[in-house]
Amino acid sequence: MSATQEIRFFNSMGRKLERFEPLEAGKVRLYACGPTVYNHPHIGNHRTFLFEDFLRRGLRFLGYEVEQVMNLTDIDDKTIRGAQQNGVSLDEFTATYVDSFFEDLDALHVERAEHYPRATEHLPEMIALVERLLERGYAYTSDGSVFFRIAADDDYGRLSGVDLDHVRRGERVAQDEYDKEDVRDFVLWKAAKEGEPTWDSPWGPGRPGWHLECSAMSMKYLGESFDLHCGGVDNMFPHHENEIAQSESATGKPFVHTWLHAEHLIVDGQKMSKSLGNQYTLKDLLARGAEPRALRYLFLATHYRQRLNFSFEALKAAGAALKRIDEMRFRLAHATETEAPHEDVEQAARRLTDDFTAAVADDLNSSAALGAVFQFVKEVNKAIEDGRLGHGDRQRAVDALARVDQVLGVLDPAAWQEAAGGHGDDEIERKVRERQEARERRDFAASDRLRDELQALGVLVEDTPQGPRWRRA
Ligand SMILES: [Zn+2]
Numbered sequence: 001m002s003a004t005q006e007i008r009f010f011n012s013m014g015r016k017l018e019r020f021e022p023l024e025a026g027k028v029r030l031y032a033c034g035p036t037v038y039n040h041p042h043i044g045n046h047r048t049f050l051f052e053d054f055l056r057r058g059l060r061f062l063g064y065e066v067e068q069v070m071n072l073t074d075i076d077d078k079t080i081r082g083a084q085q086n087g088v089s090l091d092e093f094t095a096t097y098v099d100s101f102f103e104d105l106d107a108l109h110v111e112r113a114e115h116y117p118r119a120t121e122h123l124p125e126m127i128a129l130v131e132r133l134l135e136r137g138y139a140y141t142s143d144g145s146v147f148f149r150i151a152a153d154d155d156y157g158r159l160s161g162v163d164l165d166h167v168r169r170g171e172r173v174a175q176d177e178y179d180k181e182d183v184r185d186f187v188l189w190k191a192a193k194e195g196e197p198t199w200d201s202p203w204g205p206g207r208p209g210w211h212l213e214c215s216a217m218s219m220k221y222l223g224e225s226f227d228l229h230c231g232g233v234d235n236m237f238p239h240h241e242n243e244i245a246q247s248e249s250a251t252g253k254p255f256v257h258t259w260l261h262a263e264h265l266i267v268d269g270q271k272m273s274k275s276l277g278n279q280y281t282l283k284d285l286l287a288r289g290a291e292p293r294a295l296r297y298l299f300l301a302t303h304y305r306q307r308l309n310f311s312f313e314a315l316k317a318a319g320a321a322l323k324r325i326d327e328m329r330f331r332l333a334h335a336t337e338t339e340a341p342h343e344d345v346e347q348a349a350r351r352l353t354d355d356f357t358a359a360v361a362d363d364l365n366s367s368a369a370l371g372a373v374f375q376f377v378k379e380v381n382k383a384i385e386d387g388r389l390g391h392g393d394r395q396r397a398v399d400a401l402a403r404v405d406q407v408l409g410v411l412d413p414a415a416w417q418e419a420a421g422g423h424g425d426d427e428i429e430r431k432v433r434e435r436q437e438a439r440e441r442r443d444f445a446a447s448d449r450l451r452d453e454l455q456a457l458g459v460l461v462e463d464t465p466q467g468p469r470w471r472r473a
Pocket of ligand 1: 032033214239
């Protein structure tokens with residue numbers, strides 16, 4: 001695939017669909033706000049991470065090189081409080097959740113980014129950024145803290161359209177923020193507090209503000225201007241507004257070309273919250289027997305700019321949809337290729353590639369991309385039923401699916417490659433035997449399922465006093 005397909009993204013900055021071209025031809029620089037490593041990520045976090053994975057894989061599928069950065073927020077109120085409550089160092093406390101985060105990514109087949117910088121390892125960059133803001137008059141010090149001066153930034157708020165005068169009017173000033181010039185200003189550097197970990201700075205000991213971390217680390221790895229910045233919608237204000245304010249005020253250059261935001265995830269139609277007990281982590285779902293690839297599928301079935309409603313029924317339906325694709329694998333493995341020339345599968349494969357590519361390039365239309373896969377499955381199944389599988393079509397069908405699965409990540413590539421080689425009757429024999437065993441232990445759910453699978457392969461089973469016999473329908 002070459003980078004010729006026109007890509008359109010919905011840029012949150014300006015709120016419109018626009019043609020996307022990276023600043024450097026053929027290479028996309030991408031920043032995604034990462035986890036705050038103080039707990040296990042919940043599925044709302046994973047919705048955003050999986051959207052970003054689809055973006056990354058999609059860009060690579062479309063022929064681009066991708067350099068991605070995702071930060072790990074290990075300095076903030078929540079990590080510090082967690083470490084204090086557990087009586088351990090900040091590093092010790094966050095290590096558990098950094099590991100948990102990567103475990104989840106692996107379970108969900110999320111491709112690794114090129115860089116996972118941590119706040120604790122980038123203090124010099126953050127301090128340098130604050131110094132630039134002070135020099136240029138965009139920041140001021142006060143009692144060992146440093147604040148960003150909103151009044152100096154004319155176009156603050158243009159990403160989210162927030163009106164700070166309105167939002168902040170009448171808001172109580174926090175205890176430790178009485179020293180601000182203006183209630184709207186936000187903290188860049190917080191003066192040391194009793195019992196908190198601190199780092200040295202030109203303004204005395206303290207720690208960086210959360211927003212500063214992302215500005216300093218994104219620009220370090222991707223340059224002062226880069227292509228894509230993404231995150232969940234809840235990060236748009238104040239986090240992303242503050243990143244823009246800090247970065248552009250310090251450099252005088254545009255910070256990010258295109259902003260992409262994933263909508264919220266809700267559970268059973270309700271907002272996810274601790275008090276409702278519906279704030280599931282991936283680990284909770286795995287403990288209930290959820291298949292990670294079904295969760296991946298479920299997330300992809302809803303476009304990233306739509307609210308995603310998670311439910312256990314929807315997860316089950318996602319698993320069933322994947323099963324329909326798997327069934328084609330069995331059929332394909334048992335189908336006979338004819339020597340006569342048939343172009344059905346070749347044409348279906350071409351259509352799949354074209355439609356899938358167009359869907360990905362159309363603002364990451366993952367649901368349309370899945371639709372293209374099901375159309376392909378339908379067409380290949382039909383070719384099998386009609387005995388119109390030409391020479392090499394098994395491999396052709398498997399290759400076409402493997403190509404799009406580089407983006408979807410929901411199939412089992414090894415099993416598919418095996419199917420491309422075709423099977424004799426071993427697998428049918430095995431299923432017939434398993435069905436018989438299930439009947440003997442009166443597990444009728446299992447025996448019915450196996451009978452259906454056999455039927456899907458065009459195999460009829462007859463139970464005789466001598467045991468089951470099977471024949472091709
Ligand atoms: Zn961020």
